[in-house]
Amino acid sequence: MKKIVILGLIGLVVSLFVVGSYYALFRYRTFPPAADQPVETLDVLYVARDVELSERGAEDPVWRHVPSKTLALAPQVTAIPWGKASVPEVTVAAFHNGERIFFRLQWRDATENRAVGRDTFTDACAVMLPLVEEPQPNTIMMGFLEGANIWTWKAVRDAQVWGRERAASPAPAERPYTDYYYPLEEREVFPIVRESVASAVEDLIARGVGTLTPRAHQRVQGRGLWRNGTWTVLLTRALATHEAEEATLPVGKARAVAFAVWDGAKGDRGARKSITGWVRLRLWPAEVPAGAAGR
Amino acid sequence: MREGYVLGLIPETWRFELTQFPWVRRLLKSRWIPLALILFNVFLFTVILMAGFFGGLTSPGNYNFGIMIVWILWWVLLMMVLVPVLSRFWCTMCPLPFLGEWLQRLRLFGVRYVKGRNLYFGLNKRWPKSLSNMWLMNVLFLATTFASGFFTVRPAATFVLLAAIIALSVVLSLIYRARTFCLYVCPVSGFQGLYSNFALTEVRVKDPEICAKHKTKGCVVGNERGYGCPWLLLPYAFRRNTYCGMCFECLKTCEYDNMAVNLRPPGVDLLVDEKRGLDEAYKALIMLGIAVVFFVTFQGPWGTLKDWANAATLSGYLTFIGLHASWNLIVLPAIFLLFVWLARRAARQAVPLKKVYVNFSYATVPLGLAAWIAFSLGIILPNGSYLLHVLSDPFAWGWDLFGTAHFPWTPVLTGIMPYLMILTLLVGLLFSIDIALKIARQTFTEPEAAGRGAFPILGFLGATTLSLMWLFVG
């Protein structure tokens, strides 16, 4: 009798141990590794054509023929202050003509915000070209450690540059102008007031968060047009580079690019923006090598 | 150095009886001691087991109550305070065999004593003679360290280890008599036993004359006030701390109040030539060896080794086990053998090699303990601040019981840590040299032979200390 009780107790203890250990070890689900995140590639074909920075250029038939990519945007939530989720996606197309590269960025935005003031912010977008062609994936907002060349288009600048054409009102350049405004945020650094605005796009360099610096030589041109709740922004620069801080655009090779969009009506400014991850920008030569097509 | 003095300063026979104070004696004679301490630890280990159970395999260890309390607090306390100062005081309050002992006695507080003997539930078998030594514990402890890379990062691994120890203790308590599990199986019992020979505390007979005349020997067979020695010792006669679990039953059973708890100078039991054996010699070397492996693996600059130990790849893990086992079981004992052989040659006295080997192994105990204390400094000083976190949020459920759940990681004194480690090692070396010289005189009866024979052993101790220092700070 006693032996049976003891055997029963031993059996109980051992089974409790086995069951307990099994639950402790295996109660958590195991997670299947997610499929590799595909890196988006934007093909930049050679098209022997120029588009003018105008409504006509924005609607030029060439844009219907060159490849475009709709890229998911995420609010910038790495460096403080964080962006709010404002713009979910941006559609980008690009081509080059051997001398210049043209980008067209399009995104939905219900309001056209071309002014800045207290609690009023401008719509904007930017193209970031890291100074190294193949940066580490984690260098966006991590401080673009190797340095980056950033083309920033702002609706407020656009109004100053292209508003002169329409020029019914006094020239905006004669007004006091700022693109940095209250509330000042500790880590937000802006290019400060500039005397003359020659282009709607400002060419900046940065090496680390908060180091945005306008380049001495501004070579990037651009124009934004808002119609029916959509911004269409054209940006263009010569392929050839003149200085080390100017990102190279090597034809026949691929390099990294990233895009950012600001929705001023929703309070985007400075670091508060929506960004893409790195995208591969593949610049095709005039003669497409045999067998390369379709890749 | 003067014969019969520890470091030439304190007489080896010096004792300070703690139980001379009536309240200490009353406390230790109460059946609530050690029960109250055990119950507190039952509570603590219930929380630890729960945290391990809910922690799963995936969460990292630094925010897990089980891992932090067991491997940061308990292990460090054991190495730095409990063993070197209080001998096997952990065994006094250990909650792990609590369930098994309860089943054996069927009483928590009281004593079952009928017709001149204690009553036990269970089969009460004798443990095989061939296993009544430290070999099994040597193997089990070494095997446990194979998984050390998991215990510190996987809460569930700590749960399984503790649950296995509890389950095994219950099973063995039902089959074998008394604390057989604690004596011959528990993985952490062996080194506590060996290192307790160095401890500052002991339970001993006050006046052997009284025991010699006393026939009933309640301390061995038990009586209505307590149980016969659960650690199967003869409390009236034992001379080394090794197998004394400090349960204080003999203080309760002794009819003449002839048992005492004493303070004493460190290391004196290492000189007691009683039941010395190759099993304990191996224990001493394995502990020294594991300290080196742990340091190299977990605190050293070699990330590959850590990956191997954490089983990043199976082949890496097997390499770790292979290196670890062969270093501890073959390489280090062989190196020590070389020095012992040199010692015997230098002494030019015909003493069996095995005896020389076993005797001198006890000289490595203070140094081994110092290495473990230094290693523990490397655990507690950088990681101690995590303890505040797990106290407030023991199960990682987002609790904040004491407002310290988000206390940031704060290393303490890490700037002077290397110096503390070196100082610890030097103190250990000093005691080891002292013991080695005395053991040389025990082993080689002629004083000159002893002087010559001690040199190679001092060389081993010095070389070991230098290598450890190089590991710790180099």
Place this chain on the structure above:
Amino acid sequence: MRRQELLAVFLTLLATVGTIGGALWYERSRDAGREVIELLAIQPKNGNWQPSEIRLERGRPVRLKIRNIETVSHGFALPDFGIGIAEIKPGEVHVVDFTPDRTGIFPFYCTVWCSNEHMAMAGRVIVTESVARASSDR
């Protein structure tokens, strides 16, 4: 003796069953009246947020327990509700309480460069009208 034996048994039960029961009861009472969702922060190549889609009802208080089960830091941002945790250290759990006040699909993100695929570490909160409200509207 007998009373002390009973006291010892009582204390044993208190230390074991009492501890487990007390902990589980405290955990339940803390969450009373809220929907509790445990969200595991995992880098994309190990499986991404679990769950990656959280379904909530408008007006019903919710408690997110965001647990980082990895050895790298993560963060959490649900920008549409102004919720952000700059850093969740390995093993840490952060508790976020909120009540969704509007319906829609709202993305949430990791805020720390945890891995090369960090940008893909995102999930969605889907807020719908509660069943009770929907029926009373009719």
